[in-house]
Amino acid sequence: MAGVLDSVNQRTQLVGQNRLELLLFRLRGRQMYGINVFKVKEVLQCPRLSSLPNSRPMVRGVAHIRGETIPIIDLGMSIRLPGIPKEEMATSFVIITEYNRKTQGFLVAGVDRIVNMNWEDILPPPKGAGKDVYLTAVTHFEDKLIEIIDVEKILSEVSPFEEDVTEDVRNRSSERVPGHLPVLVVDDSAVARRQIERCLTAIGMEVVTKNDGRQALDYLKEVTADGSRAVDHLCLIISDVEMPEMDGYTLVTKCKNEPAIKDVFIMLHTSLSGVFNKAMVQKVGADDFMAKFSPDELAERVMEIVDREQ
Structure with a gap:
């Protein structure tokens, strides 16, 4: 596992070349999910969390990491799946990401590996998935379906920001x-x-x-x-x-x-x-x-x- 984490930290500085590098991870089941490596700042075992009053249930707390206070969002709960049980949080992982000028951590059950994909192999979610689906794309790797989560949808629900022109x-x-x-x-x-x-x-x-x-x-x-x-x-x-x-x-x-x-x-x-x-x-x-x-x-x-x- 340390090799995977080291690889993430080294390769997040790579950008472009018309390809997508996905960090594969699991939530509470066997289904594999992916997140673009270019959005990952760091991967670490779940640190000690401090409670955040009046936050949404999927915000499990805040972590103090490298001088920053970062909200930690249970990614499974965010997409209406079971969250990480409190007794398993210490052995879970946090993916620190930067989206839309904000830094946040996503709590996941496990981190697997990085895979290099062609954009042509990344497909839209099935048309019958419905408007409330939390997927922005899907792909296949080693005969397994990889689901890519619409993080912008999650963040708009967890921490809404101003959308209107003044x-x-x-x-x-x-x-x-x-x-x-x-x-x-x-x-x-x-x-x-x-x-x-x-x-x-x-x-x-x-x-x-x-x-x-x-x-x-x-x-x-x-x-x-x-x-x-x-x-x-x-x-x-x-x-x-x-x-x-x-x-x-x-x-x-x-x-x-x-x-x-x-x-x-x-x-x-x-x-x-x-x-x-x-x-x-x-x-x-x-x-x-x-x-x-x-x-x-x-x-x-x-x-x-x-x-x-x-």
Whole structure:
């Protein structure tokens, strides 16, 4: 097990190359789950926890780690499975992660290994899974189903943050001339799509949403099939980086290699706030990037881009 933990700590500094490295872990049963290594800061055995008054039941307490006070979230309870029993917590593990500019730990029963996957092998959850499913993707490894949890959905429920654009920003947006082309938003998380769409509609923008890079590229090819250009249909593309079937890096690369699409402005919008790879952004040709999720910052940035690109 020590080798797995050492490997995580060394490899979390690696980013890009159009692949996904998953840290595999278990909750209370035999089902295996995965989390992107790039979001993992550290893995350790569950430390001593201090209680956090008035917190949700799945927040098992806070840990004091390397000068930080970090909330520890029971990942099983967060997805409506049995949590880790108190008597087993000392032998359980905590995966310290950074999402959307915040650090938190996820309490899990066991950590298995790191596997290197191609994005093409990461698939959306089954269509019949329903709206309340806590999965953002699935894959297979050694004939086992690996479920990838929608962490943004969990965090929005455990620790809700402000999703609305402030009145000041909305007032400034109303002074702009209306009639801009729509924004294409590409994100595999339904929660993230809703947050971004809510932000953009608040400043008067129309929004088209797609669930992954492949869907987005198919849409772009479809609207330009008549000989028009993407900039005739869209003012901007905002894309997540981590998505099943085709990730954001690959989407940008393919868009920039298509004559009819290459001129449209593409901003990568990612929860990989701690280790986001600026060099990779430049390599694939993205025009901008931003860490999730501040509604005012996103609204301000979109208004600047749209006004500049007119």
